[in-house]
Amino acid sequence: AIYIAGSGSPVISNTIVVSNSSGIYAPGATALSHNDVWHNLAYNYSVVTTGTSDISLPPYFADYVGDDFHLQPGSPCVDAGDPHTAVSLDFEGDPRPIGGEYDIGADEATERLGVEFYAHQSAYGFPGQVLTYTHYLVNTGTQPDTYHIAHALVISGTGSDWQVGYTSIYTLAPGATAAVPMTIHIATDAVSGTLATVYLTATSDSSVYSSAVTSNTTGINRNWGAALAPAYAQVVDPGTVLTYVHTLTNTGNAPDTFDIAFDSTPGGWAQVTPDQVTLPSGGTTQIYVRLEIPASAAGGVIETTAITATSLGAPPNSPTSASISDTTEINYSAGDRYVTTSGFDSLNNCTIITQPCRSVGQAIAQAVSGDIVKVAQGTYYEHDLDVNKSITLQGGYSDADPDFTVRDPALYPSIIDAERQGRIFYILGNPTVEGFTLRNGYSGASGGGVYIGLSAPTLRDNIIEDNEAFLRGGGIYNSSGSPTLERNVIHGNLAGTDGGGFYNNGGSPDLWSNVFYNNQADNGGGFYSSSGSPSFLHNTLYANTADGGNGGGLYLGGGSPDV
Structure with a gap:
């Protein structure tokens, strides 16, 4: 079709070369641009470098068999010509370009397809958020x-559940x-930097x-x-068991998982x-530090925890953590504890009879196994007292x-x-x-007055009154423990x-010589046992x-009761 034998630097552009015995032969410095070969x-x-803007596609003439070489509207040659051409008319004298871009070949198509899709947009969002971009599609x-x-x-980064809709x-x-x-929907597990x-592509049916492409980018x-807060500093006796409660807050702007380590x-x-927690943004949870000070601990020793x-979510180049320290100083010795309504709790282990504590809770916290907590008459406004040791609590002393x-x-x-x-014990x-x-x-939940876990406490000569549980055990709830109740008025x-009075859920409680009256529940107003081996005698x-x-x-709902 085109054979260039001589030297020089000819330029071949905007030319359709199709269905010939041969294509373009052009040794030397021939330059090719925007051709359809x-x-x-x-x-x-042959002997020539393909033009970087050349195409190799059927030109879709109107009727090449009938020698009609006008371009069809959907021809790939439409708007694909050299934008720098100086030719202003096609072979029929029609002006060119028509529609903004030059066509390849002798004909500048008057009927054409065209589409424009714009414009690129970008935004930032949070994991789980839904963003909306609006692009515009134009039939040109x-x-x-x-x-x-x-x-x-x-996606450059992470995220397993990105979703796109249109x-x-x-x-x-x-x-x-x-408008398009x-x-x-931003992936819920996407992390910072993602x-x-x-890329949206609009393609003509014709x-x-x-076709045209637009895009948007979400970061x-x-x-x-x-x-972490607060920090604790406390003075305790040898043998003390105590728990510090810290609050961990995720101050980041998305869910995160934290490893908890200590020394x-x-x-x-x-x-x-x-040892590990997952929190939503702004979420909190409690971190418990349980200290068991041995009986041999020397006075003046300060245990620092x-x-x-x-954060497991923060990138390695930006590690994130929070730290806090508790100090526990050991002093005093084991012995009886004393509580009165006129006492004081601050730094007091309750062992000095002339310096009694003000609250039962303080005495319980300071007591060690084998101690007796002696509580004088009066009303102590306290709740949620944890008793996890073998001590004796005695009320009824004259103030x-x-x-x-x-x-x-x-x-x-x-x-x-x-x-x-809250509940009492x-x-x-x-x-x-x-x-x-x-x-x-x-x-x-359950256990309005007293909640007994896997343990064997003794409750004796107590009045347990006017307590309430939303579910079970208004007075006492036993969860698989083996308590002894004797001579109590419930x-x-x-x-x-x-x-209403007592709910037994497993275990082997022993109840004798107790009085249950005026208690109320849907079932088992006084005593209800769902399982276990309770002994209920002389009550x-x-x-x-x-x-x-x-x-x-x-009400006996199961188990092997002895009544």
Whole structure:
């Protein structure tokens, strides 16, 4: 078709070379630009470098058999010519370009397809957020056309659940414009620095060669952070078991997982739980530091427990953590503890009879196994007292007796009033509790007055009254423990479902010589046992109520009870 034999630097551009016996032969410095060279028999190119802007596609003449070499509207040669050409007319004298770009070949098509898709956009969002981008599709051709939208999502970073949504088909008149909104759901596990680019391609139904591309890019700008508070400093006796409660806060702007590590020196007496937590942005959780000081611990020793919460989400080049330290100084010795309503708690181990503590809770926290906590008459407004050790709690001492030798719970009542702010006792150890009035406890779950875990406490000569549980065990709830209850008066307690006075869930409780009266529940107003091997002997059940009609006084739902 084109054979250049001589030397020189000819330029071949905007030329259609198709279906000839041979294509372009051009040794030397011939330059090619914006040509359509296709389907030539011997070769398309010989001894010449293909032009970087050349195409090799069927030109779609109107009727090449009938020698009509006008371009069809969907020809790939339309708008594909050299934009720098100086030719202003086609072979028929029509002006060129038409529609903004030159066509390849002798004809400048007057009927053409065209599409424009704009414009690139970018934004930042948070994991889980849905963003909307609006692009615009324009039919720049001379004929009505329908366009199909497709996309490609390219992610640089992380994220497993990115989602893209849009309408995929648009039909437009010549010159018409349509808004194309597109939503992107940012992956919930995307991390800071991730970029997600969506490439939208609009392709004409009339010709695959008529298409346009636009794009949008979404970035994740994530902040990482953590805070731990408060720090504790306390003085305790040898043998003390205590728990510090810290609050860990995710101060970052997205969910994060934290590893919890600690170092306890010099004794290594601390245990910290949990060891890993996941929190939403702004979320909090409690970190528990349990210290078991041995009985041999020397006075003046300071145990320092350092806790560090480290973000697992923060990138290695920007590590994020929060740290805090507790100090526990050891002093005093084991012995009886004393509590009065006129005492004080600050730095007080309650062992000095002339310097009693103000609260039962302080005495419990300072006591060690084998100690007796002696509580003088009066009302102590306390709740959620954890008892996880083998100690004795004794109420009923006269507050007029400085030697704590006069004791009569009937004459000198020691009252623990929870004011419905929580339950009174949470028992996990094997204590003895005797001579108290336990009232006004409340639990949104079970065990309004006393909750007994896997333990074997003794409750003796107590009045357990006016406590309430939303579910079971208004007065007492036993969870697989083996408590002994003797000579207690359990009255006026309320459970939302079962066991107004006492609810037994497994274990082997031993109850004798107790009085249950005026307790109320749906079932088992006085006593309810669902399982286990309770012994219920020589007790009195009076005026208890089962609103559901089953077991006003006593309800045995399973297990092997001895009644």
